[in-house]
Amino acid sequence: MDKPTLAIIIPCFNEELCIRNTVEKLFLVINSLIEKDKIKSDSYLYLVDDGSSDSTWEIIKELHSKNNLVKAQKFIRNYGNQKALIAGLEGVRAIGCDCVVSIDADLQQDEWAIEKFVDEYMKGFDIVSGIRNDRKTDSFFKKTTALMFYKLMNLMGVRIPVNHSDYRLISRRALELMSQYHENALFLRGFFHELGLKTAYVHFDVKQRMAGKSKFNLVKLMELSLNGITSFSIVPLRFITVLGFLMAFFGFIVGVEAVFEKFFHNNAPNGMATTIILLCVFGGIQLFCIGIIGEYVGQVFREVKARPRYIKDTELK
Numbered sequence: 001m002d003k004p005t006l007a008i009i010i011p012c013f014n015e016e017l018c019i020r021n022t023v024e025k026l027f028l029v030i031n032s033l034i035e036k037d038k039i040k041s042d043s044y045l046y047l048v049d050d051g052s053s054d055s056t057w058e059i060i061k062e063l064h065s066k067n068n069l070v071k072a073q074k075f076i077r078n079y080g081n082q083k084a085l086i087a088g089l090e091g092v093r094a095i096g097c098d099c100v101v102s103i104d105a106d107l108q109q110d111e112w113a114i115e116k117f118v119d120e121y122m123k124g125f126d127i128v129s130g131i132r133n134d135r136k137t138d139s140f141f142k143k144t145t146a147l148m149f150y151k152l153m154n155l156m157g158v159r160i161p162v163n164h165s166d167y168r169l170i171s172r173r174a175l176e177l178m179s180q181y182h183e184n185a186l187f188l189r190g191f192f193h194e195l196g197l198k199t200a201y202v203h204f205d206v207k208q209r210m211a212g213k214s215k216f217n218l219v220k221l222m223e224l225s226l227n228g229i230t231s232f233s234i235v236p237l238r239f240i241t242v243l244g245f246l247m248a249f250f251g252f253i254v255g256v257e258a259v260f261e262k263f264f265h266n267n268a269p270n271g272m273a274t275t276i277i278l279l280c281v282f283g284g285i286q287l288f289c290i291g292i293i294g295e296y297v298g299q300v301f302r303e304v305k306a307r308p309r310y311i312k313d314t315e316l317k
Ligand code: UDP
Pocket: 010, 011, 012, 013, 014, 015, 050, 078, 079, 080, 081, 084, 103, 104, 105, 106, 108, 213, 214, 215, 216
């Protein structure tokens, strides 16, 4: 296989404190790989500004004017990290590359693992997923929510590798396949795993955030996992069917027992409290289930409108 042109995409949301340093460090990696004759010299960076309100875009423009291998795109508003990644993948597909790596702007992921990614790519893997070694650098809150995220996903039948974030390499072939999927809220982790292309795993260390604060909050995380579940699994819907069946069965048994008591023991069951409790419990379960169905209806609603995934403001190529 010929040595590839590598593109590295970086979603950036209010990352003015990180971006210069990140670009510099990634060029160290790129240049070292060029020296080792592992990638072509036209390999480049592609930054996606996810509607930042700080000076991120000004810095990116400056970096681009100094070095044409810093390419970038800006959204008209904040669409979230997944959309920024999708835009990055579509952007480099249009510009051209043989393989593409996505990495966070705060460089929490060890950027030198990219070399191992490229080695695996050269062995013929279409997807190389980065798996983090541990979560030492994470807060207790982040650790627990992340663990819940993977547990919930797996329970719901969404098969994603544990501790794999969006640090991965994908080949041109995977990019082309992705372009045939038009769903609006594409959940990349689930998507690339489900594609079924030859996948390799590379372990890497996680560092502290270089500067600034995490751009993820609980709401964004919940949205991500809900979208992951509703776009990759119908387990919750099946769960409702089974639950409904079990509840009906339970009601039937209780009914039979009430009739039995009445006719054979002449002992009409009393119990206002029981009635009220059952009413509340079943009412609650029903609302919960309607909520789950609602999530899917919402997903259909969003997809059927087929709105653009994001709106591009400018692009620097
Ligand atoms: N990010 C983004 N849009 C958002 C939130 C985050 O593009 O709405 C980017 C952010 O700039 C970073 C990456 O997604 O490059 C991961 O975010 P962050 O490091 O804040 O998340 P954490 O590492 O805390 O999970």
